[in-house]
Amino acid sequence: MAGTKQENGSCITLKGSAQLVSEFFYYGINSILFQRGIYPPDSFTSKQHYGLTLCITTDNGVKDYLNNVLAQIKDWLEAGEVQRLVLVMTNVDTKEVVERWDFNVQLEHGFGPQSIKEGKVGNKDLKLIQREMRAVMxxxxxxxTFLPLLDCTCSFDLLVYTHESADVPDKWAESAPCFISNSQEVRLRSFSTSVHKVDGCVSYKVDV
Known part of the structure; x- marks a missing residue:
């Protein structure tokens, strides 16, 4: 995905914030897929971003899937329609959900679709936003270091929770929530663009 540029350094529009958040999701999802071994290490390449060396998939099928989903998420973010993005990992053989990464999205106070017409902007410095994103990465x-080893072949899916008013393309379908029974949850750091706030957690299955 193309690097994000902002005018005037600390002026973050709703559209610019949507680009920043969708870009974060792109790098975050890639990082999770690499760290959790969903695909072989040799199907990733390294890239510098947020001052870190991040691993990005080179698999064309995965790239196309992520780009298509995140392009739609970006549109929904601009419209103020996204509530949550969830990355679900499922045991291919048993179809059991074994891990779930939730990223909750909220518009900061005073922002909404009308903000575009009004020209309202956030006032957070881009470097500070990227520093917060780096901490999450x-x-x-x-x-x-603490998540259970995924000792089975897993697939992943992305679930997007939107408001009922969201304009949903025909190729998108309703999905089950994919919760994990007997799970443990760990909270992640949050970040804010001053327009959108994103906080996350990871849930994983605990053996009894």
Missing amino acids: CQITACV
Whole structure:
């Protein structure tokens, strides 16, 4: 995805914030897929972003899927329609959900679709936003030290929770919530663009 540029450094529009958040999701999802071993290490390449070396998939099918989903998420973010993005990992053989990464999205106070017409902007410095995003990325990497080993072949899906008013393309379908029975949850750091606030958690299955 293209790098994000902002005018005037600290002026973040709703549209610019949507780009920043969708870009974060792109790098975050790639990082999770790499760290959790969903695809072989040799199907990733390294890229510098947020002052970190991040792993990005080179698989064309995965890239197309992520780009298509995140392009739609960006549109929904601009419209103020996204409530949550969830990355679900499922045991291919048993179809059981074994891990779930939730990223809750909220518009900061005073922002909404009308903000575009009004020309309302956030006032957070881009470097500070990226520093907060970097801290979340570092935490995603650190999670590997305590998350259970995924000793089965897993697939992943992305679920997007939107408001009922969201304009949903025909190719999108309703999905089950994919919750995990007998799960443990760990909270992640949050970040804010001053327009959108994103906080997350990871849930994983606990063996009894």
